[in-house]
Amino acid sequence: MSIIAEYEKTDMGTIQIAPEVIEVIAGLATIxxxxxAGMSGGLxxxxxxxxxxxxxxxxxxxxxxxxxxxxDVSVIIQYGYKIPxxxxxxxxxxxxxxxxxxxxxxxxVNVHVHDVHLKAEEKAESEDQAARVK
Numbered sequence: 001m002s003i004i005a006e007y008e009k010t011d012m013g014t015i016q017i018a019p020e021v022i023e024v025i026a027g028l029a030t031i032x033x034x035x036x037a038g039m040s041g042g043l044x045x046x047x048x049x050x051x052x053x054x055x056x057x058x059x060x061x062x063x064x065x066x067x068x069x070x071x072d073v074s075v076i077i078q079y080g081y082k083i084p085x086x087x088x089x090x091x092x093x094x095x096x097x098x099x100x101x102x103x104x105x106x107x108x109v110n111v112h113v114h115d116v117h118l119k120a121e122e123k124a125e126s127e128d129q130a131a132r133v134k
Contacts, residue, residue, distance in 0.1 A: 019064045027056035029097035033089045035081030037117035040074040070108040076115040087111040
């Protein structure tokens with residue numbers, strides 16, 4: 001889905017921002033939001049990564065033109081957070097970060113929620129409760 005941006009001409013030469021740079025900015029802006037447990041590669045992308053992993057652009061797809069960018073992110077939400085509020089915060093943070101750092105106009109940020117992450121303690125408790133119900 002990535003498209004190489006056209007060159008921006010200045011008095012001193014040209015400037016081109018690679019789509020991978022936009023993906024990293026969007027990934028970092030996503031994991032800064034409270035309620036995000038990690039990034040997901042999507043249905044075709046395989047295993048999800050929780051925060052703390054090196055590849056911050058995993059689960060991020062961008063389309064970049066000379067003046068505009070569109071972003072798709074696939075995320076895992078931390079259990080207990082309101083999904084629409086977290087997704088809205090992700091949209092706003094990505095838009096603000098990309099526009100501030102690159103000068104590109106972000107026309108679209110799509111947030112795809114692929115999972116809800118339970119903390120290890122909550123998983124153990126829910127498994128104990130499920131075992132008692134049987």
